[in-house]
Amino acid sequence: KGFAEADQVIEFKSRRRLHTWIGPERPCGVFQWNGRYPEVWVKQQRPHICKRVISSWFGGIPMNRIQIHCLYQGASFGGWSQMPWNMGGHYCAALVARRTERPVKWLFDRREDFYGGQMDEGIYFYKVGFKNNGEITAVKVRAIMSNLLFPVFGVARHFIENTKIPNVYGKTEAVQVNKGINVPTRCEQASNVSGLTFVFDRVADALQMDPTDVALINDGADGHDMKWLNDKKKTLGFTVRDSLKECLEKGKAAVSWDRNRHGPGKRRLPNGRMHGLGFAWTHEWEDSAGSSEIAIRLERNDGTATILGMRCDNGVNAETAYCQVAADELGMKVEDIFYRPHFDPGFFAMTPDSSTNMSVNGFAVRNAARVLKSKILEAAISPTGQSRRGSFPAPFEGCRPEDLDIRDSMIFVKKDPANKMSLANLVQPGGAEGPMCHSPEMGKGAQRSNFAPPLFAHSYQVQQGAYASYRLRFCRQVHFLEVEVDPDTGKVFVTRVVNVNDVGKVVSWEGCEGQQYGGTYMGVGRGLYEEIVHDPITGVMLNGNLIDYKIATLNDIGPIHTELVESSMGYGPYGIVGIGEDVATVVPPLLGPAVHNAIGVWVDDFPITPAAVLGALGKG
Numbered sequence: 001k002g003f004a005e006a007d008q009v010i011e012f013k014s015r016r017r018l019h020t021w022i023g024p025e026r027p028c029g030v031f032q033w034n035g036r037y038p039e040v041w042v043k044q045q046r047p048h049i050c051k052r053v054i055s056s057w058f059g060g061i062p063m064n065r066i067q068i069h070c071l072y073q074g075a076s077f078g079g080w081s082q083m084p085w086n087m088g089g090h091y092c093a094a095l096v097a098r099r100t101e102r103p104v105k106w107l108f109d110r111r112e113d114f115y116g117g118q119m120d121e122g123i124y125f126y127k128v129g130f131k132n133n134g135e136i137t138a139v140k141v142r143a144i145m146s147n148l149l150f151p152v153f154g155v156a157r158h159f160i161e162n163t164k165i166p167n168v169y170g171k172t173e174a175v176q177v178n179k180g181i182n183v184p185t186r187c188e189q190a191s192n193v194s195g196l197t198f199v200f201d202r203v204a205d206a207l208q209m210d211p212t213d214v215a216l217i218n219d220g221a222d223g224h225d226m227k228w229l230n231d232k233k234k235t236l237g238f239t240v241r242d243s244l245k246e247c248l249e250k251g252k253a254a255v256s257w258d259r260n261r262h263g264p265g266k267r268r269l270p271n272g273r274m275h276g277l278g279f280a281w282t283h284e285w286e287d288s289a290g291s292s293e294i295a296i297r298l299e300r301n302d303g304t305a306t307i308l309g310m311r312c313d314n315g316v317n318a319e320t321a322y323c324q325v326a327a328d329e330l331g332m333k334v335e336d337i338f339y340r341p342h343f344d345p346g347f348f349a350m351t352p353d354s355s356t357n358m359s360v361n362g363f364a365v366r367n368a369a370r371v372l373k374s375k376i377l378e379a380a381i382s383p384t385g386q387s388r389r390g391s392f393p394a395p396f397e398g399c400r401p402e403d404l405d406i407r408d409s410m411i412f413v414k415k416d417p418a419n420k421m422s423l424a425n426l427v428q429p430g431g432a433e434g435p436m437c438h439s440p441e442m443g444k445g446a447q448r449s450n451f452a453p454p455l456f457a458h459s460y461q462v463q464q465g466a467y468a469s470y471r472l473r474f475c476r477q478v479h480f481l482e483v484e485v486d487p488d489t490g491k492v493f494v495t496r497v498v499n500v501n502d503v504g505k506v507v508s509w510e511g512c513e514g515q516q517y518g519g520t521y522m523g524v525g526r527g528l529y530e531e532i533v534h535d536p537i538t539g540v541m542l543n544g545n546l547i548d549y550k551i552a553t554l555n556d557i558g559p560i561h562t563e564l565v566e567s568s569m570g571y572g573p574y575g576i577v578g579i580g581e582d583v584a585t586v587v588p589p590l591l592g593p594a595v596h597n598a599i600g601v602w603v604d605d606f607p608i609t610p611a612a613v614l615g616a617l618g619k620g
Contacts, residue, residue, distance in 0.1 A: 002138025002167030006129030010206055014198060014592075014604045018121040018146070018179065019530035022522075022551055026113045027086060031093035032103035038094065039067040044086040045312045048348030053087050057094065068344045074315045111544035117532055119182040121146050124155070124195065129167075130203050134217040138167040141195055147181045148174040158192040159199075161473055162283050164220030164228075178539030179532075194589035194606075197280040201593035202602075205264065211279050211593070212248050212257070212478075219244050221472050232472050233569065241567045243502045244281065244476040250563040251500040255480040265600025273484040273493070276598025280590040284475040284502055286359040286570065286578035293347040294364035296326060296372045303409065303423030305332060305372070307339040307365065309349035316580060317511030321358065322365045324507055325573070329369035330376075331406030332423070358507065359572030366573045377401035380411055380426060395421050474569035475502040475577045481590045482558075485598040487617060490610030492595060494524050495558040497587070504570030504577040515579045516562040523587025525552030528607050 003009055030041040038061070042050050047070035055061045093104040122145035129138040143155045156170025200218070204211035221229050230240045252258065260277055267275040294309040307326060313319060323337040330337075341349065350360040380396045381404070396404060396413065405414050412420035482496040499516040506512055529550040533542045543549045570577025588606065595613065596602050603616045614620045 002165075003127070003129040005131075006137045007132045008206060009127065009129045010202060011125070011127045012198070012202060012602070012604065013123060013125045014194065014606065015123050016120050016194070016606045018117040018182070018532045018534075019526055019607070020114045020117040020532055020549070022525075022546075026108050026110060027089065028105065028107040029086075029090050029093065030103055030105045031090055031097045033097055033101070034067075037061060037065040037067075039069075040090060041069045041071065042086070042090070043071065043073050045314060046351045047310055047312055047344075048351065050087065050090070051348075054090070054094070057091065064346065068310070070310065070312050070342055070344075072313045072315075072342065110546065111541065114532065114541060114544040114549065115180045117180060117182050118526075119145070119148055120194075121182060126195065126199060126202075128199050128203060130207070132207065134203070134207060134209055134214045136163070136165045136199070136203060136214075136218050139165055139169070139195075139199055141170045143170070143172045145172060145174055145182075146177050147179055148172075155192065155195060158196045158282055160223075161221055162196065162476075163218045164223055164225045165218060166223040168223075179534050180541070193280070193282050193585050194592075196282055197586070197589040198592060200281075201279070201596070205596070208263075210261070212252065215279075215281050215478075216244060216248070219476075229472065229474070233474055238474065238569050238575075239567075241569060243474060243565065243567050243569060244478070246565050246567065247281075247476050247478040247500040247502055247563075250565065251478045251480050251498050254500075254561045254563060255482065255496065255498045257480065260482070262597070264597050267598075269484060271484070272488075273486050274598040276483045276485060276594045276596070278481045278483070278590050278592070278594030278597060279478070280481075280586050280593070281476060281478040282586060283473040284477050284504075284570070284577045284579065284582060285473060286357065286572060286576075290350045290357060290360040292350040292357075292361045292364035294322075294349055294361065294368045295345070295347050296330075296365075296368045298372065298376060298423070298427060300427050303425070303427045304336045304338060305330060307337065307368075308345040309339075309341065309347045309361075309364070310344050311341045311349040311351045311361070313341055317508050317514060318358065318361070321508040321511055322361060325362060325365045326369045329366055330373050332409045336409050336423075358576050358578060359570065362507070362573040362576055373406065374401065376406065376411070376423070376426075377404050380404055380421075395426055471571075473577075475504055475565075475567060477501045477582055477586065479583065479586050479590055481587065481594045483591070483594045483598055485595060485613060487599060490613035490617070490619070492528055492591070492608060492610075492613065493558075494528070494556065494591075496561070497524070497557065497559075498561045498563070499583050500563040500565065501579050501582060502565035502567050502569070502577070503579050504568055504572065504575040505566050506564050507574075507576065509564070512564055512579050513562045516583050517560055519581070519583025519585075520560050520587055521552045521554075521557060522584040524557055524591070525550070526584075526607065527588035527591035528552065528556075528609070531607050531609075 028043055032039050038054055047068050051063050051066050051068055054066055055063055089106040093106045097104040122143050125142045127140040130136045139159050141155045155172050156168045159165055159168045200214050201211050204214045220226050233240050269275050297306050299306060307322060319339045319341055323334055323339055326337045327334040350357045378401055381394050381399050381401060383394050399413060403413060404411055409423050410420045411423060411426060478500045480498040484493040484495055497520050503512055529552060535542060568575030591608050595608055599617060601616045603612050605612045611620060
């Protein structure tokens with residue numbers, strides 16, 4: 001039906017070759033037995049799940065008898081930091097440690113680290129129907145992918161979640177070949193974002209339209225237009241804003257889109273290279289669901305606060321962001337909040353399953369801070385008890401908790417701000433030891449956050465006539481990429497990248513911008529260079545090292561311009577939505593339309609190597 005309604009129908013295919021994850025350190029770990037109970041050093045993103053797995057291995061060892069150390073790891077790109085992979089080394093080490101009665105360390109070399117790869121290796125076939133005004137009426141995608149360990153993403157999902165396209169069909173077929181198995185690493189590239197990018201830019205090219213206009217024309221969700229989506233925003237209590245339009249305005253201005261955009265193959269630069277400009281978009285995403293346990297205690301000796309909740313520290317500045325949330329809610333100075341997530345306090349924060357879980361942990365930190373603040377205000381109006389030096393009256397005797405507030409780590413009377421006391425003085429009377437109060441009572445567990453945005457029953461069918469539900473996502477992201485292509489050598493030079501992400505609400509600007517910068521380098525590397533090469537007969541990996549497997553460096557990319565939009569339309573606290581993995585996922589396929597705009601022909605084989613460019617130009 002959708003193709004019958006179309007004015008034009010196009011078909012094309014693309015190929016994504018195997019690439020892998022690049023961790024800052026190789027996978028490793030230590031396992032030792034302290035009598036009957038284990039002590040384990042892990043390098044991965046889910047330390048709390050390690051406890052559960054180890055407990056189940058050895059007959060249900062109580063969780064509090066298992067010591068976990070999760071050291072700083074700098075980054076987390078899936079792969080070996082995923083549970084099924086990482087725990088294999090620990091399992092073997094546990095058995096050897098038990099038999100030898102000695103600690104056992106395990107370490108993979110780089111080649112072992114490179115075993116397997118990203119789950120989106122495969123060939124993708126597209127059929128697209130659209131009207132002459134830019135409305136897309138039907139998209140059909142068929143993916144043939146290799147060695148899937150588990151297919152976690154559908155090839156048509158982003159078309160359903162992001163657009164008003166009424167007819168969408170996707171099918172994934174998996175084949176087994178003589179290479180390592182593929183796991184979901186760095187999220188859903190070719191299976192979703194690449195398809196969205198390729199389809200919209202191909203339609204715009206066929207109609208000679210601006211691809212940003214085609215994006216706005218088709219923006220929506222579940223086959224419905226923006227009016228329908230805005231009604232859903234109102235139902236959930238959001239202020240209605242056009243996230244895609246806001247992101248486009250910032251991005252187009254930053255890249256001078258209206259001035260620099262031109263037809264395919266139409267602009268040759270003075271240096272002889274061809275100039276190209278590309279555009280891509282999709283929604284922002286966060287963890288679809290999860291739970292977090294966070295406690296906060298006020299220290300008796302100096303009135304500072306300590307956040308308790310173990311998680312890995314993978315360099316995304318989450319620890320600072322959580323301290324900012326706690327400080328803002330408590331009315332304390334951010335330098336008076338401390339969080340050391342490597343230690344095992346018995347509470348487990350949500351770890352970066354998709355690097356976008358500020359929505360989950362943000363709720364837990366905020367809720368814990370609010371409970372603690374309530375306890376502090378109650379303590380301020382209550383007698384502080386007896387000591388060897390006598391009794392201590394209530395610091396704010398005669399007040400009610402609602403009469404007080406906290407600002408800059410000072411508790412004060414709202415109607416008389418001069419009547420104040422520092423939290424440090426509040427907690428010290430009598431020389432008592434230990435924390436003054438907790439959030440909540442430590443014996444009853446931590447403040448828990450169960451994050452599950454509301455589900456809507458969507459109208460599309462999946463396998464065997466069943467119906468599925470997806471979470472509507474309101475925040476958008478857009479990216480622009482400028483290139484120069486040498487038509488004689490086929491080499492692609494990335495001269496500028498512009499990232500615009502609507503994160504709902506920015507807590508940590510440097511954290512969000514860091515994700516944009518880092519994601520750009522990872523994305524360009526995967527789009528231009530990264531490929532694992534295997535011997536076609538034996539399946540032996542030929543470039544399992546960082547000499548023959550090229551990644552993008554500071555010398556490979558021109559200026560990176562970052563913009564952030566705050567629409568408050570995320571499901572997290574304060575309207576937050578995630579940003580982790582976003583840029584690294586959207587940038588790789590963006591090389592396709594940028595190179596096409598430069599040379600006038602499509603390069604459908606990724607990574608876009610000089611050989612692929614020359615082949616597309618008929619010079620290979």
